[in-house]
Amino acid sequence: MEALSTYAVLTEKHSVVSKVSVSHIQLACTPHNCSFPLHGTELCIWNTEDPLQQPLHLLGHHEPITAVTFGQKKEPLLVCSASEDYVIIWSVNECRNKAIQGLLPRGIIIGTLLGPASYLSFSPDDLLVALCSCEKIYVLSSQRESIIAVLEGHLDLVTAAEFCSWKDNVLVSVSEDRTFKIWDHIKGLLMYQSGMLSASPLISLCISEKSKQFVTGSVDGQIWVFSLVDGHQYRNVLHVDLQKKEQSYCNKNIPEMLDVLQVGSLTVSESDIKCNQKTEIAASVLRIVSCEQNSEFSGTLNCSSHENSDFYWICTITGIFLFNSATSELDAVLHFGVNSAIYFSDYDHLTIQIAGSGTLGIQWPDKVFCVLTSMFGNQISLLEVDAKVLTRIFQHQHCVKVADGVVASSPLLPTSPLRFEFVKKETKPAGQKKSGRNTAVKDHPLVFQSKVKSSCYTAQPRRNMFVPHTNVKKHAELPAKRRDNSCRGIVHMYSYPEQNSAPVQAKVQISAADRPGPVNCLKYSGDGKQIACGLADKSILVYNSSLDGSPSLYSGHDAAVTCVDWSFDKKWIMSASEDASLRIWATQNGEPLLILGKEKFHKPIRSAQFYFMDKFILMSSGSDIQLLAYYLDIKKDDLKRYKQTSRCKLVQTFRMTSSLEITSITAVNDFYSYIVVAAGSNRALEVFDMNSGCSIAMVSDAHSRAVHQVCQNKGSAFCSQPPEAYNLFLTTAVTDGIKLWDMRTMRCVRRYEGHLNRSLSCRINISSCGRFIATGSEDRCAYIYDINSSTYIHKLTGHKDSVVSVAFSPAEPKLWEKHIVKANTLASKMAKK
Secondary structure (H helix, E strand, O other): OOOOOOOOOEEEEEEEEOOOOOOOOOOEEOOOEEEEEEOOOEEEEEEOOOOOOOOEEEOOOOOOOOEEEEOOOOOOOEEEEEOOOEEEEEEHHHHHHHHHOOOOOOOEEEEEOOOOEEEEEEOOOOOEEEEEEOOEEEEEEOOOOOEEEEEEOOOOOEEEEEEOOOOOOEEEEEEOOOOEEEEEOOOOEEEEEOOOOOOOOEEEEEEEOOOOEEEEEEOOOEEEEEEOOOOOOOOEEEEEEHHHHHHHHHHHHHHHHHOOEEEOOEEEOHHHEEEOOOOOOOOOEEEEEEEOOOOOOOOOOOOHHHHOOOEEEEEEOOEEEEEEOOOOEEEEEEEOOOOOOEEEHHHHHOOOOOEEEEEEEEEOOOEEEEEEEEOOOOEEEEEEEEHHHHHHHHHHHHOOOOOOOOEOOOOOOOOOHHHOOOOOOOOOOOOOOOOHHHOOOOOOOOOOOOOOOOOOOOOOOOOOOOOOOOOOOOOOOOOOEEEOOOOOOEEEOOOOOOOOOOOOEEEEEEEEEOOOOOEEEEEEOOOOOEEEEEEOOOEEEEEEOOOOOOOEEEEOOOOOEEEEEEOOOOOEEEEEEOOOOEEEEEOOOOOEEEEEOOOOOOOOEEEEEEEOOOOEEEEEEOOEEEEEEEEOOOOOOHHHOOOOOOEEEEEEEEEOOOOOOEEEEEOOOOOOEOEEEEEEOOOOEEEEEOOOOEEEEEEOOOOOOOEEEEEEOOOEOOEOOOHHHHHEEEEEEOOOOEEEEEOOOOEEEEEEOOOOOOOOOOOEEEOOOOOEEEEEOOOOOEEEEEOOOOOEEEEEOOOOOOEEEEEEOOOOOEEEEEEOOOOOOEEEEEEEO
């Protein structure tokens, strides 16, 4: 035996050679002890903190040991070993005391001649043991030799089985037949059977009580996450190709790691890191172990979604990975040898380069222990990972502070573009005489009236003739008002019910168009009383929230409407179109007060909105973000009603780096904020500070495809949220799900999958309380996610075609959904609790 010292992050503490091969054998490890078969029939137990002290050798098997596991409880610590002849339970402390006294330690035989064991696991109370042998699972008593149940149903070797800690009767198993099964081990019944998940056998399994999920891995490096929440029907939450994630991690982090990185007394430089871009060895998932989330590891991220993240340590034949199931990304990678995509040069002399079997013991947040056996040799090694050093490296790479937050916390700079003001026209004093040219008598109308009424030119286009005027509102007592502590000022006494559940029941279904065509966008007014819909038939419809009466029609665009937005005071509606035009409408009479056409924008407008409390227009065209100042003339003059008297001026243009086209932008208008987030066709995200007038951060590969929408958590006047919550925003892309980001670090903190989005630009929205996310889907449904859970909580059905747009009401828990139709009607639904 020899202690080998290598790199400061990863240390080989102990190594031993067995007389026989120990590859493909289940090993056991806890934060303080590890156990493995030695020389075939001998069970060896090491102390991980001091492996050089006298090891514990237990004798009792006559056939080679093929599976070892520790109990769930710390006192008394039990270990179970299995071979073809016996299944034996050992009390570690009792056996150690007997060995010190010079006595022969003995265990309790709980099974005899049950076949070759492939996997062992204890129940949460250590009263039961699950033994996987061939195609069967034996449930044994840990107190005496007794078979409680025999579970049969798999068609090939059962490779792993684990008890569910919060459900006493549930046991999950995986097999080389590429399926998993859910058992009631008390009744001996099969509760659920999956289809074939992979082309390769499933060989590892881990159940997380915190997230109510289980994770399984395959020989070809695939990882699946399934939900064990009641009512979820064991749905698939996540599927990850570990080899692709490893390559992505390599591409993202090598440029940063090649720079000299100081972590305390540790220096990582270019000579310490090597890269092999071609990795031909599949990262077979040998073991998956869950670890508790720690506040030190989360760094500066304090949002609730990140606190609920689940981290798993994964041991493969090539290395150790720290996997974040919330974001489906690798947060740390450590490799055993040169056959991997990225490795440290000091690892070249590790005893084991390719592992045949392995397991992990988590002593979070200080250390992680790993026991490995060689794939082709007889070596057994104990590795120690310094989790604190690894945490600092991770924080240095990923938790770089980008901005203080979305809410403006400092005054405007003297050179800020947001200081722009329109210069008022100079007027001459009243006593000054006018020139003779201007003293001539002006022409007047023949009727000598200043205004002449036209014949219905100012009226809105009607869809139905002879509709009586029945929408006269009665004068009612207004609700009492108070001053809110937020920056929104006066709000109504009632507030958004923050503890209510998500809307799931359809209340109303209406026809929104006479001709087939999609609804491209939805937008609620700030008070939640009206909702605007942008249609592909070039028009905008405005409904009231109760959906009674006919909608108001706004028409004038020459192509499909791409986006709509309400002003903060609800007096104006902005619309943009594929015809490269932008219009601002008065909500009272439906007339366009400002029209900006092709003379200003040479490409279609993808995003447009009011910004900085209605002071500016923020829009994107091509690869440019334009900040426009505007002035709306609301004076009525029937003789000059077709002459545009409103003005608009370009304040500043911001160009997105290396992007041919900006696909979406977002900014807060309900309160003062300097931050604007843009997404480009190059799959990148970029953050602009409008106060300083420059770009402050960029994420190069936010998604695998171009982001088609960026959505911020903006809250509403009816619901208050913690200040940190406004730093969260969402992105979505075709075939790549939805990601939740933290504005302060520009790091993804959670990912949502489950809806179908393969080709259309299905939009997303966040509820006013910040608890729910809604998204459209191509399977004729709308999905609602809890922001703290990666799987959907509701699936809203009833549509006739793909749902492309959704919108939450800012005042009450309501959800609007719009979908594409190919028939003669276009329907919408409003869901209400």
